[in-house]
Amino acid sequence: MRPRQPKSWILLIALCSALVYVALQYSPRDLMGPDTEDSQARYPETYIEGMSDRAYADTGTLRHTLNAERVIYYTExxxxxxxxxxxxxxxxxxxxSPPxxxxxxxxxxxTQRNTLTLKNNVTAYSDHPxxxxxxxxxxxxxxxxxRQFAQxxxxxxxxxxxGITSAVGLNAELESGRVELLSEVQGIYEPQ
Incomplete structure (x- = not known):
């Protein structure tokens, strides 16, 4: 008498049943591992093209505007x-005073500190009377x-x-127009 060999269809059904069980118990996100702060930082919360924002004082007067080509917010x-x-x-x-x-x-x-750090070719100007x-x-x-303060x-x-003045370091009260140069100040004055 010949020994009984298991039927291949029984193995196939058992394998399919195991796959269905795993699929119903776990989502693809669970199988990839837990979320970390690093994985969350890769995905933006908000993406804005052509942003225009305005901030007003308590009195209703316009304090500042911000326009940008693109803004991408994320949590870190x-x-x-x-x-x-x-x-x-x-x-x-x-x-x-002029803006x-x-x-x-x-x-x-x-956003927590209400700060914006400008980088690369920063230019500030005002048309003083x-x-x-x-x-x-x-x-x-x-x-x-x-605070409308830059440094x-x-x-x-x-x-x-x-004239032209160079220095290292600057504090500027943008609302009053007061600018303080901090160190190594050198200038060329050309009277009119």
Whole structure:
């Protein structure tokens, strides 16, 4: 008598049953492993093309505007941050002072701190009634949008119709138009 060989269809049914059981018990996400902060950081929460934003004071007056080519918000270590491409900010003074325009190639927004760090070819300018256009160039500028305060510890160049001034570091109160150059200040003055 010949020994009984298992039927191949019984093995096939057992294998299919095991696959169906696994498919019903676990989702593909479970099989890939737990989510980590690294995996979450790769996927943006919000993606905006052609962004335009306005912020107002409690009195209803316009404080600043932000226009950008593109903004991508993501969460990193529990904080929401955003990459901003081609940001252009305009800060309006509460008095008759002219507004400050700030531009850069990119920026990083921190929504918890209400800050925007402008990076790469940062330019700020204002058309002052007495001194004409004042332009400030640097590589990195941290802006507190609530306080309307800008600062950097990088080299800066300040130009106006009256001359050129270079320095390392800058503090600027954008609402009042007060700019303080911090160290290694050198200038060329050209009186009109």
């Amino acid at each position: 270590q529990g904080q929401t941050k955003g990459f901003v491409e081609q940001p252009h900010l305009v800060f309006f003074a509460q008095s008759d 400050w325009h700030l531009r850069a190639e990119r920026g990083v927004a921190d 007495e001194f004409g256009r004042i332009t400030v160039d640097t590589d990195d500028l941290l802006i507190d949008t609530v 950097t510890d990088k080299p800066v160049t300040m130009r106006s119709a009256r």
